[in-house]
Amino acid sequence: MWNNNELTRTLGIRYPIIQAGMAGGTTTPELVAAVSNAGGLGTLGAGYMTADEMNETITKIKELTDRPFGVNLFIPEFPEHCDEKIDKANELLRPFREKLNVAEPQVGLYSTETFDKQLEVIIQQRVAVCSFTFGVPSKEVIQRLKQENIVVIGTATTVNEAIINEESGMNMVVVQGSEAGGHRGTFASPFTEAMIGTMSLVPQAADHVHIPVIAAGGIMDGRGVLAALTLGAQAVQMGTAFVTTVESGAKQQHIEAILTSTEDQTVVTSVFSGKPARGIQNEFSRELQPYEQSLPDYPVMNTLTTGIRGEAAKQNRPEWMHLWSGQSPRMSKKQTVNDLLANMVSQIDGIMHKR
Template sequence: MWPNHSLLDLLHIEHPIVQSPMAGAQDSELAIAVARAGGLGSLACAMLSPDQIREQVALFRQAVSAPINLNFFCHEDLRLEQEALQEWRLRLMPYYQEYGLDPNQELPKAARAPFSPVHAELVEAIRPEVVSFHFGLPTADLVERVKKSGALVMSSATTTAEAVWLQEHGADIIIAQGVEAGGHRGMFLDNKVHTQVGTLSLVPQIADAVSIPVIAAGGIADGRGIAAALALGACAAQIGTAYLFCPESKISPLHREALGQSRSDGTALTNLFSGRPARSIRTRLMDEIGPLSDSAPVFPHAGSALSPLRIEAEKQGRSEFTSLWSGQSAALGRALPAEQLTLVLAQEAQGVCKRLGLAGATHAPLDQP
């Protein structure tokens, strides 16, 4: 049915579709729906406590018999320097004044924690089939603990050099994250945003450079994109933004509205919301300050000073200080239930594979629910 079965055989799933883990935008409900349709459901854990992770995985296990991917950040936990915070506060001062907010008010702490021994212990207890990482890999001892638990290790690469590094340091599967992808860039060997690579170029180069399976990510929102990824040497496609349109996603009404109005040039890479480059729908803040600013504090602390502004603006129905994560293909999005969307994507991809004569794509299309 599919030209590449490597991921399907490893995980015993039906379709080469991986639901992207999206912190703050989903819970187990989306992962369950994708898994029911035969894809790989993922749970974003970077903003969840250990108890919340246990609860969400339990809900998944109760609902469906399928593999699950638990995703963690593994960034260096850098200390926020007060001088940097003051510079950022000063840059945001005009907006605080506009909204009548106290610029010196106490700020919330950043909520994204890197993978730690506590998380490794959790993985050992839960025993997920897949553990994926963003921003490289954790320390070698933690990677070894994850692998000994029986989980496959995946991580994102934004360059060929990163993919080779990941393979050399224990990754079992590479996610080739093209620059079109929404949300945070997984870059970790350097911070050169201007040299980031598109999916169409990145996937075949990584596939040629490593000997482990490669999953394509970035700008893939329909069956044409999935088939293209498979033709380029990927074993599957990871899809994020397309699933934000589904009723199972937990994005705000403002985010959903912005996605519905998206266009091909409507996003940009920005570090304003977190301190790391990430692709968002353009907002007033991004347009006025510039999407990338040296004033933004280190990840994940940039968002703390924006939080009061975001909350106040959202009360007024405005998203000018809200991170509206989105890939470049949001205009292709469809507001379907996630299980149905997964089957539609698989059906479309099979049709394109068959027309292209890709090996194995000879079976009848799937029935939709």
């Protein structure tokens, strides 16, 4: 059976389909629970949450499902504080803030405090799966989670990064192809050297690591799932396909942008957060693109644009919002999570039957 392998047995899920942990409000308790209830693995994108917010959301998810689900965390980053870059960015952002009546934020110091507290919540709540993006946590953190019987999953955009995940003790690794929407998970090389397509990355990673490989990037339906499994993955991770579901917490403008866009309208840009991410090109990304190399790194740039993006959504100005999307937006549909998974499973079974 296509849906019975080491990964599905370890995670206790019926289908090898994982919903990506998209931070920023998309992964509502309803979305996470619906995916898990339908036989996949729902994932809470907790990267921007405080420990208290995360704890409250996990409690809500548990009220909606008794199935396994995961929580995704961001590895903390500490960019060099450069007043010159911050001043330049604020100068470029001033027109947007004035039009939206948004105040200039203060850039504070970054620490591991929130991350450490998030880990404590995951352990206390006995979450089944903890996944990480933007790097690999310490071996001590990984071992502590594993001692609590929590499955740990890393993210890689190259074979080398997949190997680093395995050597660090990860149980599984998501290999993120260049087609993927949202932030690039690259951490061991310049992102320009890690823009490898899913079809190329998955089999090469599967050949070089012994832990289960999870394919991500451009996968939207049963054909993509079956292709990934054929290439050596034991599961897929899908983000964009879930953004447009009924249970999603994505802004309506974001959903509409995906539903009405085409594969040639996405671009990888760092102007929104300081970290390369794939989304639908708009006025904001076009206007700041010429200055991309002079902008502050993540998470500083993310702090500088958060107010603009939030207020733009409130004032219905999608041209100034981040509109994360993978390269297969034509395949997106407005449907329930249950219908999405049911259609994928039916499509896979149909293909397998023809064989």
